[in-house]
Amino acid sequence: MTAGTAATDTRSRLLDTALKLFSEHGVEGTSLQMIADELGVTKAAVYYHFKTKDEITEAVAAPGVQELDQIIEEARALRSRGAQIDHALSGFVELIVRQRSLLSLYNSDPGIQRVINRAFRTPRGEDVKTRMKAVLAGENPSLADAIAVHVVFTGLAMVGGAPEYAGIDDDTLREHLLEAGRRLLGRPRRKRPDNHLPGR
Amino acid sequence: MTAGTAATDTRSRLLDTALKLFSEHGVEGTSLQMIADELGVTKAAVYYHFKTKDEITEAVAAPGVQELDQIIEEARALRSRGAQIDHALSGFVELIVRQRSLLSLYNSDPGIQRVINRAFRTPRGEDVKTRMKAVLAGENPSLADAIAVHVVFTGLAMVGGAPEYAGIDDDTLREHLLEAGRRLLGRPRRKRPDNHLPGR
DNA sequence: GTCTATACCGCGATAGAC
DNA sequence: GTCTATCGCGGTATAGAC
Numbered sequence: 059m060t061a062g063t064a065a066t067d068t069r070s071r072l073l074d075t076a077l078k079l080f081s082e083h084g085v086e087g088t089s090l091q092m093i094a095d096e097l098g099v100t101k102a103a104v105y106y107h108f109k110t111k112d113e114i115t116e117a118v119a120a121p122g123v124q125e126l127d128q129i130i131e132e133a134r135a136l137r138s139r140g141a142q143i144d145h146a147l148s149g150f151v152e153l154i155v156r157q158r159s160l161l162s163l164y165n166s167d168p169g170i171q172r173v174i175n176r177a178f179r180t181p182r183g184e185d186v187k188t189r190m191k192a193v194l195a196g197e198n199p200s201l202a203d204a205i206a207v208h209v210v211f212t213g214l215a216m217v218g219g220a221p222e223y224a225g226i227d228d229d230t231l232r233e234h235l236l237e238a239g240r241r242l243l244g245r246p247r248r249k250r251p252d253n254h255l256p257g258r
Numbered sequence: 259m260t261a262g263t264a265a266t267d268t269r270s271r272l273l274d275t276a277l278k279l280f281s282e283h284g285v286e287g288t289s290l291q292m293i294a295d296e297l298g299v300t301k302a303a304v305y306y307h308f309k310t311k312d313e314i315t316e317a318v319a320a321p322g323v324q325e326l327d328q329i330i331e332e333a334r335a336l337r338s339r340g341a342q343i344d345h346a347l348s349g350f351v352e353l354i355v356r357q358r359s360l361l362s363l364y365n366s367d368p369g370i371q372r373v374i375n376r377a378f379r380t381p382r383g384e385d386v387k388t389r390m391k392a393v394l395a396g397e398n399p400s401l402a403d404a405i406a407v408h409v410v411f412t413g414l415a416m417v418g419g420a421p422e423y424a425g426i427d428d429d430t431l432r433e434h435l436l437e438a439g440r441r442l443l444g445r446p447r448r449k450r451p452d453n454h455l456p457g458r
Numbered sequence: 459g460t461c462t463a464t465a466c467c468g469c470g471a472t473a474g475a476c
Numbered sequence: 477g478t479c480t481a482t483c484g485c486g487g488t489a490t491a492g493a494c
Binding site for chain 3: 480485493
């Protein structure tokens with residue numbers, strides 16, 4: 059169902075290129091000309107696949123937002139508060155490790171934030187960031203807890219995009235991010251991790 | 259010595275306006291036209307006070323960078339590692355609370371980061387962010403410590419710019435940021451804070 | 459010394475030829 | 477499905493009014 063016409067191929071190559079350039083120069087610092095040049099086509103050819111630059115930005119952001127949304131729903135279905143936090147945190151960290159630069163873009167680029175807040179208020183009213191923080195902090199959290207969660211949420215995501223850690227392998231990075239997150243959220247050190255990708 | 263010609267006044271009003279607009283729309287999302295309109299002058303008038311947009315960005319970023327630099331040097335002059343960390347952390351938090359949006363800009367805007375990395379490699383070789391993280395993490399830190407420091411540094415700064423906490427008073431915010439920072443850095447809870455502005 | 463008028467070129471975006 | 481041509485806005489730049 060996806061072995062791909064030339065168009066689908068160009069489209070996905072375009073999104074890969076866009077994500078790479080967005081991470082290097084920011085969304086607003088990346089021109090359609092740069093994307094077109096990297097792909098070896100003209101600006102207008104890019105416009106065939108996407109009607110606006112915002113649409114490209116949205117398509118780049120979408121997969122991560124969707125995954126976050128799924129993790130949130132899974133976490134909310136769990137019974138104990140501890141299990142909810144554990145699942146949300148480990149899922150979040152897993153996403154950071156797997157996508158690296160994408161999650162940091164969500165917090166470090168005004169251009170992509172504008173698009174996310176406008177395009178993904180769906181499917182459950184509030185935006186993903188708010189909902190994720192709500193799962194981690196619980197209902198009516200104290201100010202201290204709300205702030206700690208905010209620090210964790212933004213801080214962890216930014217590590218994924220930091221060039222200093224680009225060379226660290228996934229398992230090591232995931233372990234350290236989890237440890238930092240648990241410490242700040244006041245969770246006990248865990249023995250057996252809640253593996254997010256069971257058969258890996 | 260500074261009661262002010264019209265020019266100095268326009269210049270400082272311009273920087274205030276720029277910071278406000280940068281925080282709302284990002285550096286690259288803010289046009290010289292917006293700044294000019296807000297001041298009631300023309301684009302070319304703005305261009306009289308600053309030769310380029312980068313120069314405006316640099317002037318907006320400068321005070322915070324300078325203060326960070328001073329805090330770092332003060333901390334490095336202390337004898338014990340604990341005192342160094344305490345001073346660097348409390349100075350950093352104090353700056354976040356006092357400037358709110360400015361410090362979050364440093365971490366959340368590709369435009370201002372470009373300018374900071376290019377313009378403020380002075381006065382001591384490495385950039386301020388790297389040097390601050392070095393003070394907090396010590397020499398040859400473990401990967402776990404380096405990552406924890408990275409999370410604290412970016413996470414705390416982002417809270418200052420978060421609209422959710424714009425209404426919180428300075429003392430309360432400072433207290434919670436310090437608490438979160440100390441917990442993540444593994445510092446004991448403190449009794450008497452290292453007051454950064456003694457007579458306040 | 460402080461500002462306005464005006465023009466230049468690159469960027470996002472649209473229309474239409476091949 | 478891709479390209480040329482064109483338009484309005486944004487950063488830059490200069491000439492000149494006061």
